[in-house]
Amino acid sequence: MNPDNYYFVVEGCGLVDGRFGPWVRIVSNVEEVDSLCKGGTAETLSVNKIQLIAPPSMTRRSELSMQLLSEIRIKPGSQTRPVYEFVTHDGQVYSNQR
Template identity: 45%
Template sequence: MPDENLLLWKSVNLCHNQYSFLVEGVGFFDGTFGPSVRLVSDAESVQAMCSSGDSEFFTVTKVYLISPPWMNRQNERLMEPLAEIRLQSSDKQPPIYEFVTMAGQTYTSAPQPNPN
């Protein structure tokens, strides 16, 4: 991998308590059509990209959930490929989503009480 791609990842800043998504696909980057990756912080944007794309990101090939410790009940962030995003409740602000990984694990966007 060229060094300039590695430097890009050194600049990514994730909010400690918030989930996010890494979206892979095909689109335009610096005027060139080809593989593209985008870091997205909300489920609505991911769903819009998957259903209709946008002017710079035409096709989505894979979406990863980057889950914080409170969501995945681990002591670290996890990055897992997603199979599905489900709207659980639109009555609340922000809306509550369920994220189903390719491995079958289901996470919710609403913080859950700690079982301890």
């Protein structure tokens, strides 16, 4: 993991080693999060929680932070080259725009 990039910890339920149970994945982009949320395979039947691991440059804090997300959205007007906004459970909004 690069400490200057953001990542997502995605938790869900599905088939794990042939049995229904929890799984956790660390992914590095919104497209992977979206794919997991859509399911489509027995391994990823549902997503329960998505957390953002954000670098200090994104949060203006002194260290990495991990925060529960309530929404990932595209900033209005940036559809051709998406700028993502990450809304945390407590209402903070962070952007991938540098």
